[in-house]
Amino acid sequence: MTIPEDEGAPGAGRAYPVLEDPAEMLFRQVHGNWVEKGVPTSQAFRPMPKDEGMMSIARGSKTTAELAHEHYTRVLGLDSVGTWGLLVAEVEATSPLRAREAELPDDPAHGFVDFRDLPRKVCERLAKILLARAVERGRLHPPA
Amino acid sequence: MARISRQINRHALLPPEQFIGFGTAAALVNRCVQQANYALDQPMTYWRETLEKRREAAAQAEVERSSLRSRLLELWALQPGWLDGAGEAIDRAVLRRVQLLLDQLTSRAVPRPRVFPTPEGGVQLEWSRAPREISVTLQPDEVAYALSVNVETGETDEWQLVVPGRPAETVASLVLHSTR
Numbered sequence: 039m040t041i042p043e044d045e046g047a048p049g050a051g052r053a054y055p056v057l058e059d060p061a062e063m064l065f066r067q068v069h070g071n072w073v074e075k076g077v078p079t080s081q082a083f084r085p086m087p088k089d090e091g092m093m094s095i096a097r098g099s100k101t102t103a104e105l106a107h108e109h110y111t112r113v114l115g116l117d118s119v120g121t122w123g124l125l126v127a128e129v130e131a132t133s134p135l136r137a138r139e140a141e142l143p144d145d146p147a148h149g150f151v152d153f154r155d156l157p158r159k160v161c162e163r164l165a166k167i168l169l170a171r172a173v174e175r176g177r178l179h180p181p182a
Numbered sequence: 183m184a185r186i187s188r189q190i191n192r193h194a195l196l197p198p199e200q201f202i203g204f205g206t207a208a209a210l211v212n213r214c215v216q217q218a219n220y221a222l223d224q225p226m227t228y229w230r231e232t233l234e235k236r237r238e239a240a241a242q243a244e245v246e247r248s249s250l251r252s253r254l255l256e257l258w259a260l261q262p263g264w265l266d267g268a269g270e271a272i273d274r275a276v277l278r279r280v281q282l283l284l285d286q287l288t289s290r291a292v293p294r295p296r297v298f299p300t301p302e303g304g305v306q307l308e309w310s311r312a313p314r315e316i317s318v319t320l321q322p323d324e325v326a327y328a329l330s331v332n333v334e335t336g337e338t339d340e341w342q343l344v345v346p347g348r349p350a351e352t353v354a355s356l357v358l359h360s361t362r
Binding site (some may be wrong): 074079081086166170173 | 251260264265266268296297298299300301306308310317327328331333336338340343
């Protein structure tokens with residue numbers, strides 16, 4: 039998913055407000071090749087090179103785990119074996135990550151976890167922490 | 183002299199041309215005697231249980247090997263674009279290195295990892311050993327590294343795995359002893 043460029047913003051992330059409700063759930067879709075024995079890879083919890091440091095999520099205040107999965111697979115036509123979840127508070131606790139809103143014309147629930155400007159190895163380390171939180175909670179949809 | 187050498191070698195299960203020397207032979211005989219004495223001191227139930235445990239471990243290892251072979255075949259069959267249009271085909275040389283590493287880890291009683299493709303055509307092995315998440319990544323450019331993160335404290339350890347080298351020893355130690 040391509041997020042519009044942050045043109046003219048003097049600081050990284052300036053155009054994307056930080057999500058402030060620590061209890062808001064963030065939904066993350068995971069590709070079928072990235073789940074084995076019911077557990078996703080930590081790679082699913084960091085952005086791919088094409089994402090330019092922005093790991094897409096769907097906001098729990100605007101959609102549900104089921105609708106987020108449906109939008110991802112049916113509307114966007116992408117592969118996902120299910121929805122995993124992270125709280126905004128859990129993302130914030132994984133310093134220096136922040137969850138930001140980034141509404142798209144066809145996806146008002148869209149947001150992202152901000153990995154911009156972080157070296158790859160740091161991203162890998164943070165992704166492992168996010169994975170652990172998501173796995174503790176279990177798959178949200180379809181229920182595990 | 184030659185006949186004695188042949189006798190010693192036959193009992194040490196060595197070919198005749200590799201005579202091990204009288205000193206080594208004496209040490210070998212001494213060790214065998216100690217082991218035999220120890221064995222004679224154990225009750226029969228101990229040996230039955232030991233044998234049973236070894237059979238179970240061997241059966242479990244075979245199940246894991248088979249399961250890993252199936253998983254590697256899945257990765258081998260991935261076509262370019264396997265990740266929603268992104269994702270390189272998995273490099274064959276990487277798969278061979280992973281197969282070798284996994285065989286060595288299984289024989290060292292390291293638990294079976296979860297095995298995943300990387301978008302660059304590599305393979306990532308992952309273990310959850312609370313409170314640590316551990317991964318070993320092998321990429322087509324011969325880069326291989328291990329990362330172990332304590333998900334409670336954020337403490338991180340990283341190793342570059344030298345190839346050729348003894349990566350199995352490093353990984354086995356990392357997985358089996360990462361508990362903090």
